[in-house]
Amino acid sequence: MDILGWVLVILLFAVGMAGAIYLILPGALAIYGAFFVYGLFFSFSEFGIWFWLIQTLIVIVLFIADYAVSAWGVKRFGGSRASIIGSMIGLIIGPFVIPAFGLIIGPFAGAVIGEMIAGTNLERSLKVGLGSVVGLFTSVVVKFILQAIMIVLFILWLVL
Template sequence: MIDALVEWLAQGGVWFGWLVAVVLVLVGVAGAILPALPGTPLVLGGLVLMAWLDDFAHVGAGTLLWLTLLTILSILVDFIATAEGARRFGAGRGAILGATLGVLVGIFFGLPGLLLGPFVGAVLGHLAGRARVDDSLRAGVGASVGVLVGTLAKVVISVVMILWFALAWWF
């Protein structure tokens, strides 16, 4: 299967490979914002494909290793930011679980759902643990702050990855 792909690319399908690589990077950047898409892994996949299409002439294993480490860092930061944001505002396990479910449900309601989903989920999750309303509202705010910090971190890391790749390519 891989041999057939390599042969096809060698016969003129290279432009299609570059198109796929660019689309992966663009969808990855969008995925840094939208929780339904694996943002930085898609960016990494597109960048690795670009390096491969160039026979690793401009971007080598060292750069790709650092980009992989940044991808892992972005995934860790995303999980930690949401949980830590909720925890710092007094959320318990129920609120953190509710915030996570709120993000997943919020995806289907566009940007308002992405902003309100973690808040509502954390509040409901915290209330389900027989917490007071004001504590639950605070947990909701914390979960929302955590999601926003995690999203911002993923976007910044995605941009850093693209810039790092571009600098390695041209210099």
């Protein structure tokens, strides 16, 4: 049973880290779930209130940062509310419509279309679309770092 427990924990960590890039995967929630799997298979005794508070805070920051950083990229490049909404819609729909490149093209196209609907010219709309891609990549980096911190804290909590 120990081997199964560790396999599930590692699998959830892998899914979580992949979720930083492939937004359809449950990222931080998979990592958070790995802590519960560990507790069920082994013991929750290693985890005190501080472990759960810190990990929960990181998950909350991840959810807020995910949307805030993406929106920041659009805003930083002069985007309007319409382009932020378009970018978010493109981020959700893009990977399904264009599996290989939809993660990048979706937010870009969504921001450009949203900005054009708002009445902005094509040149500025394309600039805002670029901002959505910059925001997306920044968001991926932030998520990857924070999720890695969650895993490192888990390991440190077990070892120390």
